[in-house]
Amino acid sequence: MQMSADPSTVRGSIFGFQAFSVHDGPGIRTTVFFKGCPLKCLWCHNPEGISGKPLLSFTRNRCIECGTCEQLCPDVHQIVQGRHTLDRTACRLCRRCVDACPAGALEVVGRGMSAGEVVADLLRDQRYYAASGGGITISGGEPLIQIEFAEAILRLLKPAGIHCAVETCGAVPFSAFDRIAPLTDLFLYDVKETDPDRHLAYTGAELAPILTNLRRLRTLGADLIIRCPIVPTLNDRAAHIQALAALSLEMDRPLEFLPYHPLGASKSERMGTPPQTAYGQADSAKTASWRDAARAMGARVIES
Amino acid sequence: MTERTTMLKNHIQALGDAGVRKTTFFPLIAQSLKDTLGEATRIRRAKAFAFLLDQAGQVVFPHELVTGSVLGTWPLDPDVPSFDLLLSSADQAVRDYIAVKSGQAAVDKSRIAIGYKKNVSFSTQRWAVMARDHYDASIRFLDMQEIIRVLSDKYRHDTTVEAFEIGRVIERHFEYDYGEENMRLIGELPWEAANHLDLNYDKLVRRGFGSLLQEVDQLAAGAAPEKEAFYAAARITLVAAIRFIERYAGTLEQERETADPARAQELGQMAAICRRIASEKPETFREALQLVWMTHVIANIAGGCALSFARFDQYLRPFYEKDLQDGRMSRKEASELMACVFLKVNEPKMRTVQSLCLGGVRPDGTDGASDLTKCCIETIRALRLPYPNVSVRIDSEVSPAWLLDESVQTIQVGFGMPMILNDQLWVPNLVKLGYPVEIARDYYNMGCVEIMIQGRQANWSGAGGVSFVQLILDVMEQSRLGKIHVPDFDAFMRHYLLAMSETIARSHAQGLEKLSQMRQNHYDPFASVLIDDCLEKGIDMFQGGAALPAQIAIGGSGLGTAADSLSAIRTFVYNRKQLSLDELSVVLKQNFAGNESLRAMLFSQTPAYGNDLDEADDLAKTIFDAYSEGVFSCNEDETARFVNVLFSYNGHVTSGEVTGATPNGRLKGKPLSDCIGPSQGKDVHGPTKLLNSVLKLDFSKVTGAFALNVKINPSWAQKPSGKIILSSLIHAYLQDGGPQMQFNMQRVEDLKAAQIHPEQNRDIVVRIAGYCEYFVNLDHQLQNEIISRTAHELAN
Numbered sequence A: 001m002q003m004s005a006d007p008s009t010v011r012g013s014i015f016g017f018q019a020f021s022v023h024d025g026p027g028i029r030t031t032v033f034f035k036g037c038p039l040k041c042l043w044c045h046n047p048e049g050i051s052g053k054p055l056l057s058f059t060r061n062r063c064i065e066c067g068t069c070e071q072l073c074p075d076v077h078q079i080v081q082g083r084h085t086l087d088r089t090a091c092r093l094c095r096r097c098v099d100a101c102p103a104g105a106l107e108v109v110g111r112g113m114s115a116g117e118v119v120a121d122l123l124r125d126q127r128y129y130a131a132s133g134g135g136i137t138i139s140g141g142e143p144l145i146q147i148e149f150a151e152a153i154l155r156l157l158k159p160a161g162i163h164c165a166v167e168t169c170g171a172v173p174f175s176a177f178d179r180i181a182p183l184t185d186l187f188l189y190d191v192k193e194t195d196p197d198r199h200l201a202y203t204g205a206e207l208a209p210i211l212t213n214l215r216r217l218r219t220l221g222a223d224l225i226i227r228c229p230i231v232p233t234l235n236d237r238a239a240h241i242q243a244l245a246a247l248s249l250e251m252d253r254p255l256e257f258l259p260y261h262p263l264g265a266s267k268s269e270r271m272g273t274p275p276q277t278a279y280g281q282a283d284s285a286k287t288a289s290w291r292d293a294a295r296a297m298g299a300r301v302i303e304s
Numbered sequence B: 001m002t003e004r005t006t007m008l009k010n011h012i013q014a015l016g017d018a019g020v021r022k023t024t025f026f027p028l029i030a031q032s033l034k035d036t037l038g039e040a041t042r043i044r045r046a047k048a049f050a051f052l053l054d055q056a057g058q059v060v061f062p063h064e065l066v067t068g069s070v071l072g073t074w075p076l077d078p079d080v081p082s083f084d085l086l087l088s089s090a091d092q093a094v095r096d097y098i099a100v101k102s103g104q105a106a107v108d109k110s111r112i113a114i115g116y117k118k119n120v121s122f123s124t125q126r127w128a129v130m131a132r133d134h135y136d137a138s139i140r141f142l143d144m145q146e147i148i149r150v151l152s153d154k155y156r157h158d159t160t161v162e163a164f165e166i167g168r169v170i171e172r173h174f175e176y177d178y179g180e181e182n183m184r185l186i187g188e189l190p191w192e193a194a195n196h197l198d199l200n201y202d203k204l205v206r207r208g209f210g211s212l213l214q215e216v217d218q219l220a221a222g223a224a225p226e227k228e229a230f231y232a233a234a235r236i237t238l239v240a241a242i243r244f245i246e247r248y249a250g251t252l253e254q255e256r257e258t259a260d261p262a263r264a265q266e267l268g269q270m271a272a273i274c275r276r277i278a279s280e281k282p283e284t285f286r287e288a289l290q291l292v293w294m295t296h297v298i299a300n301i302a303g304g305c306a307l308s309f310a311r312f313d314q315y316l317r318p319f320y321e322k323d324l325q326d327g328r329m330s331r332k333e334a335s336e337l338m339a340c341v342f343l344k345v346n347e348p349k350m351r352t353v354q355s356l357c358l359g360g361v362r363p364d365g366t367d368g369a370s371d372l373t374k375c376c377i378e379t380i381r382a383l384r385l386p387y388p389n390v391s392v393r394i395d396s397e398v399s400p401a402w403l404l405d406e407s408v409q410t411i412q413v414g415f416g417m418p419m420i421l422n423d424q425l426w427v428p429n430l431v432k433l434g435y436p437v438e439i440a441r442d443y444y445n446m447g448c449v450e451i452m453i454q455g456r457q458a459n460w461s462g463a464g465g466v467s468f469v470q471l472i473l474d475v476m477e478q479s480r481l482g483k484i485h486v487p488d489f490d491a492f493m494r495h496y497l498l499a500m501s502e503t504i505a506r507s508h509a510q511g512l513e514k515l516s517q518m519r520q521n522h523y524d525p526f527a528s529v530l531i532d533d534c535l536e537k538g539i540d541m542f543q544g545g546a547a548l549p550a551q552i553a554i555g556g557s558g559l560g561t562a563a564d565s566l567s568a569i570r571t572f573v574y575n576r577k578q579l580s581l582d583e584l585s586v587v588l589k590q591n592f593a594g595n596e597s598l599r600a601m602l603f604s605q606t607p608a609y610g611n612d613l614d615e616a617d618d619l620a621k622t623i624f625d626a627y628s629e630g631v632f633s634c635n636e637d638e639t640a641r642f643v644n645v646l647f648s649y650n651g652h653v654t655s656g657e658v659t660g661a662t663p664n665g666r667l668k669g670k671p672l673s674d675c676i677g678p679s680q681g682k683d684v685h686g687p688t689k690l691l692n693s694v695l696k697l698d699f700s701k702v703t704g705a706f707a708l709n710v711k712i713n714p715s716w717a718q719k720p721s722g723k724i725i726l727s728s729l730i731h732a733y734l735q736d737g738g739p740q741m742q743f744n745m746q747r748v749e750d751l752k753a754a755q756i757h758p759e760q761n762r763d764i765v766v767r768i769a770g771y772c773e774y775f776v777n778l779d780h781q782l783q784n785e786i787i788s789r790t791a792h793e794l795a796n
């Protein structure tokens, strides 16, 4: 594919920015979240990022049941016995209800932006990046399914000397990595499960291509951190922890465990995405035990 | 902490719990003033000071190595009634107040002011929202809080009184009565004591009281007749101070007789030190520290408050280095000595807020941070106390990296200390204010965050003030009454800025008036000895004797609330045209009654200051820049320096209580935004966005006191990686010209637990506006405000 002459005009779809992101990669970072993902993890904590399209989000505890939205758009909004109900199938995302809602309960999540606009936003926090060893992170969703957009943003940031990280689930054609590896300082590479059957069951995708991409990316000399969300009862098994440690040793790159937080469950309710089970949360002793187990095998484990 | 300092800390805590204290100050001063009727005011002032010191009790704490306490003038009151009696008397006071206010009763002074020194007043502010402010109450602070809670609840539905009035009536009800005659004598003098300044401890430790006394005598010998009284008064107070310290030596010797051998030896050393430094110049670190502390205690006994230790690590450095070099003292011993002093700053009835400033550049521009600086920071970190209120000055070009590093490690502990001050901003700005650069480099934070110059200024004072929020409501009211026409937002801003400049001009005039009043009859002969140039000129510090002009603050308030309110007006009245300005005015007057959804809309959809949104930040900037320029330009003559100040102390809560509903959806009575920060809970994108917003303000003409509270989440800040993150936030903020910053790190659960079980959670220190305090010492309203802002931070 041909890169357009001016990367700043390349457009893509995102669902937000997170300034002062201090848990994803080193230092103070700003993360931009791309829309769309090939995986469907049971525990996804950004369910609004799975679909490539914008969504109407509704936050019940903000709603004061005033009925303003119902008047504007009775097909979508109805107050039934004093309780707001929502039918998203009829929603055309016209945003009129969003602007009119007095409580800020309605929101459209997801919007188109040009790479130039994204970069301008990311650079607003530039003063904090260098000193903290931070920079920007492109995340999602899966950013590399909008490879044009991702590449354009990285091209614009490269000359500014900004540290760029890309968070990926790895389930994309390797050509995507080929294109951005030279522009990326650090990959946050997620391996969600090391058992192939379970991987398929938990994420809806095959494990093998993800591991193949990981190994190839490493042979390109890219710097990366292997990351895995640890979800109690699903993948908090000793065997999985050990397999991750082995992978980390094989790649000669550090490992990071991301303790599960049941945020996605309430978010999926807000976004109208398929309901999620809320899994338990591991306490700090438990999360330390994963790190200890991996370290015992000689893996380097980081905590951010 | 060492075993000794732990025991001393416990002892001081126990003193705080021991009961209600009633001062001997008023009766003693009044007694002396009766005896000196007819003499010159400043002589009476000096004699009363001497009498007070001579009569003051002297208390020695177990375990301490540096002695001196104000508690000698604050004995326990044995006659405090039971809680039930206190409650019923307070209830009666509230009922009387309601009766008077609703016109049902004539003002029956004997009834309403039973036994207390003030009568019913309908002025609009409460005066105490924390234990330390409540110097002089005949009730335990926690009991009073409980009574306020019970009675506010009881009279919740009474429409004649607002909640804050109940609090105020109760606070006044529990003021001690020292007798009308006594208070009249004191008020007529009047008794003013050096406050909100530093005494020049640098000069003190270089000279000692004896040498200062000699100088007074020499100057007096050749003085013009009109200066004689000044020197005579100075002499009386100096001699009294020397006598007081010598008497302390005696007190220590007495204690020694009954002490165990180990303690007896310590008491003997302390007595010898006191005997020597009473008039001699100190030779060792310990002697210098003892002299500083004793002088501090004397000034506090005399009624001073917010007395600062100023640049503590500068004037004690020669003693510290010499003792270490000569092997007379170890670093650990130095730390323990300082710990004794810092702990004692927290003894009951010490008059807050006492600050201490570390680091920064020296008058010649070179780095002033030393091993003593480091030792101080380490000591403070281990003690985790609310006082002294410590600042670390950082010059990003000159200060060594370890200075920021040590500061950050201390911030990570999570008790709000130290605040960071930016040398690269303050030094040039003080030069703009008219001070030579070597003098500007000697700045420090007085009290909370007020910027002053060490050793050379009379007290900081305030005049008038600019409520950014009230001015908005005023413009709206003018429009509603048809007095002005406000067709568009530009017109609104024109009226607003005009009103602001008129308010500044009024405050300026008030300040000059206040200054001239002060010069008519205010004297502090003791403090005048320790403020540069007073002695040489033979003029009291209150009379213009100080080397630098008096600093008068014209404080601004409510920046965030005001910016958001203007933003709401622009968005909803002028852009979206959802309602007219006058309609909004009416809705606000009714406190949004029946307009809940409008309020929700204003609250949730108004672009708010603190999120790096240009469309809200530009309004904060307009307000801020106009205000800071307006005050800056009040300095055409040399009599005083008018300084701009955005620092709220407790004012964001107390003025919030009396401010009506605001266009940003804030309800009547709720707190205003504090200092230069955003509206509570409205900065929702984290500290970098907050700092970006703040850095849009033009700080090139700020001169007074500017605080920014950054609420941080322990989940990242207390991790090892939190250190580099905090350092880079501070570094970036200083680099880009931010004047001051301070951090608050708390857990909501802990704060809530402390509200329920204050006795079990007394160690939690929170950062409020420019100062820190034990959470349990705060009034319920202020506690709630802190909990809500903390909860908000943790949710993001």
Ligand code: SF4
Pocket (backbone or CB within 6 Å): A062, A063, A064, A065, A066, A067, A068, A069, A070, A077, A084, A100, A101, A102, A103, A104, A105, A106
């Ligand atoms: S407009 Fe907003 S607050 Fe009103 S019913 Fe609809 S979602 Fe709820």
